Amino acid sequence: MKAFSRTFLASIVMLTAASAHAADRAIIVLDASGSMWGQIDGKPKLEIAREALRSVLKTVPADTELGLMAYGHREKSSCSDIELVVPPAVASASAITAAADGMKFLGKTPLTAAVKQAAEDLKYTEEKATVILITDGLETCNADPCALGKELKQSGVDFTAHVVGFGLTADEGKQVACLAENTGGKYIQASDAKGLEEALAQTVAAPAPAPAPAPVAEPAKPEFNFVPELVMAQGGDPLKDAGNAWEIYKAAADGSKGERLTTEYNNYKGSLEAGDYVIRATLGEAGVEQPLKVEAGQVYKPTFVLNAGTLVIRPRPSEGDDIDTGATVVFDFPGADHPATYYGQTKVVLPAGEQKVKVTIGQGEASETIQLAAGQTVEKDIVAGVGRVVVNALYAQGGEKVDASGLDVKIFKARKKIDGTREQVTFGFGPDGKFDLPAGDYVAVVRMDQAEVEQPFNIRVGEAGDVTAVLDxxxxxxxxxxxxxxxxxxxxxxxxxxxxxxxxxxxxxxxxxxxxxxxxxxxxxxxxxxxxxxxxxxxxxxxxxxxx
Missing domain, CATH: 2.60.40.1120 (Carboxypeptidase-like, regulatory domain)
Known part of the structure; x- marks a missing residue:
């Protein structure tokens, strides 16, 4: 997980370094809920967050007005425990560090309301505003962060929210990433201390871009001397507007990739100075590179052969069900540093060869191996084999439904292990909790504050059912x-x-x-x-x- 996190964050830095810059006015929204006492590598997440803030705040540009808002730091069970601890101001790094160091971590996670309050404190409908949310958990106060992102983007002058998911799983990350994506911001998943520090460096302390150099007159030369083409297979038709990228590097002394010069897209035509280069063409998860020696006065029209095909995966809970838009689709293909993860119906270009595909829907998963030839398109339904239950609780038989975000639901396998305990399968919070499960017998342990009850149930593949626990x-x-x-x-x-x-x-x-x-x-x-x-x-x- 650590190696993956570092690779993932490094790729984000590479893709965004050219355009990232510090916001004029911004507020960091810090998750101070009780879950921050959880540990990573034996160290509480709250201590990791404090250390990362302390390190990154030293690099904040001097003219940035930066503030700190926290939630869950004063009360254990309140959805209104939100406070602007440090108002936005220049040179506020030491105040933010001191506030974070003295903060208690004990409450709920009203992240949606906290981001909205931060936006309002920044007068987002009148001025440019940026909010950076650091959270290790999901919304627990019955609010919709995705809808808030759209609302703030529509009504704001120039509003952006970035979200750092600290220790979240990929599935959990999807539920908060939309807040950033709906405002044009970034969602960055940090799995350890290094990942959190890198994420904060991108969102809080990214340097402003250097001004473009003044144009220098050059002698006349051909309009373009590099006109590449990209094909999926040898002898195939050139791709047009396919979303492919052209990465151009200077060649090192040994012929390998040296300094990256630029990345261009689609039907690129360019002019390169005389010299030695390495050109890498990519589309989806496939890539090919080749050297190029450019001499003055010459025009080069090389063809790059991806040796790749297209795979279309339609994940379904059971045979005949609709496609599940929240399914996780993971590809483990030849030559990859790590598997590639997508969500819902997926169409992706992959290197030719044996493709191992795993589809996960809730707690159900299915894997298949697919042979993909260069230039070929393969479409495939993959069935995870799950049914869905919706879990709720009543205070009393035939009485009022528990409609509170603090409702805690844990799902266990019904069969006990030799030591008398049960294996936990998954969990959720709030009413109408939806769980996708493989066929079998389970027990829902439902808790509201001090009241708890166990409710056994059975689920079959393709079945949709309701589980209602009576708390008495x-x-x-x-x-x-x-x-x-x-x-x-x-x-x-x-x-x-x-x-x-x-x-x-x-x-x-x-x-x-x-x-x-x-x-x-x-x-x-x-x-x-x-x-x-x-x-x-x-x-x-x-x-x-x-x-x-």
């Missing part, structure tokens, strides 16, 4: 003016005289979902002392308790 729980809302801490316990003590704890809050108010039963509530007002209360929670009902 209600909501307890506590109001304790002046409280510094509220703790909830079971009313009944165990044989040792202890009571089970059911959550807490460092606030004057606390709301939580609890299993049906009797509870004791302890309120700590610091110097003013402690006070207790009791409450009965009934399934499907809201209980309000005030402790003065």
């Amino acid at each position: 729980a209600g909501v307890l809302a506590i109001d304790a003016p002046g409280a510094k801490e509220i703790r909830v316990y079971s009313a009944k003590k165990d044989i040792q005289g202890n009571r089970k704890e059911f959550g807490y809050a460092y606030d004057q108010k606390h709301q939580t979902t609890l299993p049906t039963g009797e509870y004791a509530v302890e309120v700590d007002r610091g110097d003013a002392g402690k006070k207790d209360g009791t409450a009965r929670v009934n399934a499907g009902e809201r209980t309000e308790l005030k402790i003065d």
Whole structure:
């Protein structure tokens, strides 16, 4: 994963270095949710993020007005915990570093609302504005980052959002990449400390491009002396407007590629100075290169043979189903440094030879080996073999649906292992969670705050079903003016005289979902002392308790 991340980020740097430049005014939106305590190579992600910010902020151009916004850094269960910690200003690097170093990481992930607030703080409808979101998780507050990206792009003067997915999987990355793509920004996936630092360098501290040199008069010469053609197979027709690229390098002393001079596209015609070059032609995942010696007064019309074909993959959950636009399609082809990943129906040019293709839809996957000849087009349906379930929860049988982003759903295989545990298959958050699963028996473990229930179910390939778990729980809302801490316990003590704890809050108010039963509530007002209360929670009902 690390090697892939470095290769991926290096390629982005290569592709964007010519056009990247620092924004005049920008806000970094930092994920300070509890998930940032997760570790990469034994080190908490929050520490990696702090170190990367500290390093990259040293290189921010002096005239950049940069600010810091954070979410999830003050409260554990709030979707409104969003704060502009450092307003945009020049020379703000030390303030941002200090704020990040002192920040707590404990809450939810309202990333959509945070990006919108950052855009508004930058007056994006009046001025150019850039937001850089660093997140290690997905939206957990029932909002649509894709729709927000379109909204900000349409109503902004010159608005751009970049998204750095820190430790996200490819599938998770798709769900936030649209926020960047819909504003013309970049989505960069960082899998480790080096990847995060490189991503921040591109989005936060990219250098402004140097001014173009003044034109210098040159002696008259032919309009074009290099007119290349590209064919898929020997003797094939030249490709026109195919989306191919021409990479032009100076030749090194040993004839290999040296300094890159330029990259041009499609039906390129150019004028090259006399000298030795290496030309590389690419289309899709296929490429070919050859040397070129240019002499003054000569015109060169070389033909480049890709020795490649076109593969069209249509991923389907089951036979007869529609094409799944969210499917992951991975190609492992001859000569590749690493597999190439695409999504949904995929049409791609690949080197001729044996193609290993893997399609993943949810937790189902299917692999096929396809022989592809030069100049050939092969179309193929690949069926992942899954059914789909939609998981929801009710507070009580026949009662109200749990319609909260904090609903936690984990899917396990039904069969227990020899140690009595079950293998977790996947997970999700919020109501109407959709899960694509291979045929079999499963258990959905559904949790809302302190209430949890297991719901067994079965799924068949091509089947669409609903799984509804009944929590047998209600909501307890506590109001304790002046409280510094509220703790909830079971009313009944165990044989040792202890009571089970059911959550807490460092606030004057606390709301939580609890299993049906009797509870004791302890309120700590610091110097003013402690006070207790009791409450009965009934399934499907809201209980309000005030402790003065």
